[in-house]
Amino acid sequence: MHYGRWVLGLLTAVLFTGCITPPTPPRIKRNNLGAKPETGPFWWGISSSAFQTEDRGEKPGSPNYFKTDWDLFAEAGRVPPKGDDATFSWSQFDKDLEALKKIGVNHYRFGVEWARIEPHPGQYNEAALRRYVDFARRLKAAGIEPVVTLWHFTFPDWMVVKGKPGRSRWLSPYYRERWPLFVDKVTRAMSPYVRTYVPQNEPNGDLALGYISSVWPPGMFLDFNMHARALTQSTWGFREAAKIIKQNRKDALVMAVVALPYWIRTFWDPTSAYYNFMQRINFAHLDRTYDVCDLIGFNYYYTEYADFTALLALKARRGRNYSLLGWVIQPHSLYKQINIVAKRYGKPIVITENGIATSRDIKRVRYLFNHMLEVKEAMADGADVRGYFVWTLVDNYEWHHGYKAPFGMSRMDPVTKRRLLRPSALFYKGIISTSEESSLLDEVSSQPELPQGFIER
Template structure:
């Protein structure tokens, strides 16, 4: 491990519950994945060149890699009491099976791959970086290039190192400098292989969770406090903060500053790739006169729409809509179909959110997550078709959409819901880890193969 700790003093629920320029060419050339003519070396598939629409799937490190023992979520899953239905355990064993997953995605027809790197693995103790783990992620990126997948890398997909959470997480005033230090190390080792990067996944998830799931009620506060107190005790600390369940009044300004510093660190290179931010954007639809849709939008996004303006692109992550009346959010209409995650089946929502992002942020757009939890794969196919139809209409109207990443390639660990929700295009046997593509995988992959754009 490499120790940078001497610098530190100087800077002293579930996901669904709760560029200028396209990607690929510069990073591929830097990595040696394609030659100057755009032809791939023997045995390699060319990474998509500039101007190519990106078709891919999205994932997060903690949800697929397995045994992420140094992370805050691993501890929260295993203490008592816990809000988690079950621990993540081996997840999909993608830490060892990343080559298989890249080959699977490419074989289905995708040309891009969005995934996370795990801060808790790379910096398991403050200022001590694991060269072995950095080498591991180099191999993951090289595998993407080998299979012709433009890699879009997420620095933090909700999880943080256990030591970071035990110091107060992003509630700690030192957190922006600590995240910046991590971003610099990532750029130094992985930058030349990256086609794009994002700082935070769903940076506004804490706002969404509080709004939709009433985390300010006495019962919710008691449950969260009991779990985080147990985590603090297990860490030998008097505090333990979590991105999903933390105190926004203490953490959000630090997260915005951490994002700003990380963007600058990534842009400083090495490597030459666009940097973005992904935001949870559910379609907010006002119902009736004097509805509160505008106020709800302000509440859900806070400072993050402005924070995204320092980026090269914005990642829009949409699953459903939120109907808002004169008193606040409304339930789905009577008889509305519900997904396995309990929200309304409403694939056309993504057409509204990309328009909103274009208007409010003014940057190129990648749909970095979109999908459905269901045990009925025919409904996943219907959802995909409805979402792509809405995106086609938005693109025809001039919205600058550069790519579509479906959530998710694999059925994976879905936070407090455990393995009960199936978002994957590919089923994963929980004991053997055998991957079995569903009809929806071949459906979306076939679309990706046939289309250069939406």
């Protein structure tokens, strides 16, 4: 990550100006929120994404060969390449399903790759769409409810104009034309098996990293004007998708998924400008879309200090209170964030991603256990939390970190492609399988029960 540029830019833009105010909560009329949806027993889940796990499955020259904006960004040397294989979740979905059944989750969130389904504008790969539908059908048959993400950071390469970020991705002329048609096509096909959809995964994170910090596509640095334009397009796309989803299945559930790290004010941000800026990043998208959502999902991984010194220290952080990426582990912040979201939006909540990059699985077990305790505590205090999803099933491509951030509760055998479950997966299985009243997380007790023969690795 380009921390030097990020630090200098934010110092100039926000640190001493004092002109950035905190995001104003939306004016919610509690009596107009409507009935809360019935979602059944507590959702114990795992989340994944298409780009991070799927092999391409098409050869160059094939009419269905496709690339994404992330492929182009990697070819330009801006991020590590994913390659054509990843964890083979396209051709070897049965390996994922086998592992999910062993763990015992009742929900699985996976994504569909827009570029795979529509490799060229208006040209659909019907076989690919049928395969995604079959994934959902097989999950359903196994007693696992599919939750489908329609967009998870990647756009088809035909939505990128080289050298013109103002006409690419969210800002592509194709976006308003093709996005509603894509959503309609996918949700019509999925409707027999899928009730819950996520229109966009972490759009707030994508917008910040792509238009402010330059780390992600399209690689813009502190372009606040383009960020604002892309935010407008993104929120339009979310609301349009929500409308189409409801048209294609009357009992469908629309779930937001945003990134919500917990930010802490510090001495080095005397005007709170930095803190307020990061809170705007957290909530600006959701404030504009919550009203078309049945569920508010958010991804929580870490707590961070709202000042430039934290960014400078990130790579140097080591020890039990940090992940491999230098992210601060502070489980109680999840409790705080749940209550902030509950108060701000008044809707049921799902923790849609929670996990840690670590090479020591005992650390993963402790991380998951301690965060589950905070979910349990929030529920005991009245928060309406409907589910908890771990990120993720298997070590995969982690965006600008490449393959150097192991988040998986399993690793892939390079020969058989089987998912070799780690003790953390067995721990999670134990939590799920022994929970008689899972909606109350009764089995998340005072100490994690490690699998027999557990070896710290």
